[in-house]
Amino acid sequence: MTDELLVIRCQLGEREAFAELVRDWHPVVERYVGRMLGRSDDDVVQEIWLAVFRGLPGLRQPDRFAPWFYVVARRAVMNQLREQYRRPESEPVGDPLEADEADGVVDRETLARALAALPAREREVLMLFYLEDLPVGVCAQICDVPVGTVKSRLNRARKLLHLELVRKGYQA
Incomplete structure (x- = not known):
């Protein structure tokens, strides 16, 4: 089923459609948050899904779900990054990358x-x-x-x- 059809079904109030949308997009949002923040953050992921749930009824172009979704995710990640930058930095605990690595290969x-x-x-x-x-x-x-x-x-x-x-x- 396409994202566009799922979004339309969500807008019509079908709970199962939203559950399917979450199943399809949850790994994507977790990967995005993890890569942007350098660690996983369930609170940010949850914040994104809450914003998606609240914003879906107002999405006028269901075929534009993916870019809209990333904008929602980006906003939550940037808010978290701003919050991180406000906090004092902690001391790094050595460089854990001093292990043997094959030449020419980036793990x-x-x-x-x-x-x-x-x-x-x-x-x-x-x-x-x-x-x-x-x-x-x-x-x-x-x-x-x-x-x-x-x-x-x-x-x-x-x-x-x-x-x-x-x-x-x-x-x-």
């Missing part, structure tokens, strides 16, 4: 940590474009910026990610 943990080290804007466009496989135009809608800005953020993000991986010992 998931190293890549996740390198992504987490990027500024939020650059990390976001990398995730949306490469990991969520969204077109540049949709990324621009989600981030509420022009397409050219997304392209320049992607370019900067790739460079920053490369530098971060080299800093962590990855040799390209």
